[in-house]
Amino acid sequence: MTTEIDPITLGVIQNGLQQVCNEMDLAFCRAAFSPVIAEAMDRSDGIYAAEDGALIAQGDLGLPVFVGTMQYGTQAVIQRVSNPQPDDVIICNDPYLGGTHLMDVRFYRPFFYQGELFCWLANTGHWPDTGGMVPGGFSARATEVEQEGLRIPPVKLFKQGELDPEILAIIQSNIRIADQRIGDIQAQAAALKIGDKRLTALLDRYGRDTVAQAIAELRARAERLMRATIADVPDGVYTGEAFVDSDGVVDEPLKIAMQITVKGDEMTFDMTGSSPPCRGPMNSVIATTRSSVYLAIKHIFPDVPLNAGTYAPLKIIDPKGTFLYAEYPRPVSGCAAEVSQRIAEAVFAALTKAIPDRLFAAPAGSSGNFALGGYDPDKQRSYVMYVISGGGYGGHAGGDGLTNGCSTIGISKSQPIEVLEQYYPVLFERYALAEGSGGAGQHRGGFGINYRVRVRRGEARASMVMDHGRTGPQGALNGSEGGANTVRFDFKDGSTHTPLHLSKEQDITVRPGDVIDVCTPGGGGYGNPSNRDPQKVQDDIRKGYYSAEQSAARFPIKGSE
Structure with a gap:
């Protein structure tokens, strides 16, 4: 029979997991070559569950939009990478596999403790360029994803700690300013290595079972708190909308139609009335669409702790057939930085009608x-x-x-x-x-x-x-x-x-x-x-x-x- 974890130990482990992520964040930005990472802090680090990729913890200095996308990206890696080994690092920037745009490059490191896979460490960094039609990757007139840059599926860039020169050569041969990217690559991998070291120390101190129990309890508590918070919102159906200027190719606005149903302790988000897929790069992949809803709710209810349990009461109907559910080969360079914010704006507009004092x-x-x-x-x-x-x-x-x-x-x-x-x-x-x-x-x-x-x-x-x-x-x-x-x-x-x-x-x-x-x-x-x-x-x-x-x-x- 499992004994209940005491609150002091739970609090220490919660902050310990957070500190692991924060140290990864700091190491990444301090070692990165690119100003967009080192100065603008366009990156994030987190810890994700071994079995389903669910979010365990994310650094305080990480971008909120990556909360959802890195969770879904980890799930894609779990499904596609067989037999991960200690010190492996998988690289991926495929937007359709739990990503954003191609410039957000994700690294994943399996974390082993005493020979068994315990969780995944992951981070995302915005590279200044990944090839494509224009420097920087923000092609306003792209009509297919290949025009936006190099798309990398989940592959092992580091194999048991050794950088694979052949995969590196493929990457460097397809991007601009390739000689400078090795600095960002090493910084990104080093941040995960530091996370591995710090998380090992945490498990050494409290034991695998106690830490796993704490993670499960923190997830359950976050879900209970979010449900209690939603229960204070009046039941009803609330609508809001927002518009993207244009897709860069066709000079017409794109509509985001948001319908939020609040019932008891759950919220359901329906965006199926939004504009159809567009020709230009303002399509949004589903991971970014979901993550946009998550970050909007976190803006409204900032006191709820952040892990996978936070979002369990949020039900999102997949908006298939709209520009918010992009499928290959739709271009997506504007999804993370722009469309995501219009989605959040539509959430704010809808819930203003329900809880105006909080919006x-x-x-x-x-x-x-x-x-x-x-x-x-x-x-x-x-x-x-x-x-x-x-x-x-x-x-x-x-x-x-x-x-x-x-x-x-x-x-x-x-x-x-x-x-x-x-x-x-x-x-x-x-x-x-x-x-x-x-x-x-x-x-x-x-x-x-x-x-x-x-x-x-x-x-x-x-x-x-x-x-x-x-x-x-x-x-x-x-x-x-x-x-x-x-x-x-x-x-x-x-x-x-x-x-x-x-x-x-x-x-x-x-x-x-x-x-x-x-x-x-x-x-x-x-x-x-x-x-x-x-x-x-x-x-x-x-x-x-x-x-x-x-x-x-x-x-x-x-x-x-």
């Missing part, structure tokens, strides 16, 4: 994916620069939205511009708030940012897959939408170019002196703007957030409309 207006909801690839004649080497940027968060019942917050899907931050200028032949002439971009409301939205980057040396190719260029993030409870995303090319000869698809474009040739100007979205407003405290309206004018004319138009004095 908020829509955040910027775009990672601002911008890639620049070219040749630096001074350093005599090619480069691929990938930039992500923040935006405004939506207003909420407690106050105004956060300015220049990270994307909805993660904790990724903009790389320091000083680092980017050191690595690449560019100069950031402006990096400031996008004044006026916060949506009006009783509690206004936060502001996006405006940056201008000038090419200093050599010819380059610019591509971007962003969103919220057609409309800004939606407001809540009569709040106004936030400012939309804008992109403009200012060429040295005096001409300008605005992308046809507003926030999506590829292969724009830029030369020394040319400038790319980007304004990211502001958050939506929460509540009627006429109810805003007049002193706060004046403070915003004084700080330059809005002009007097903007403020008068957006924040009418109550009773004077």
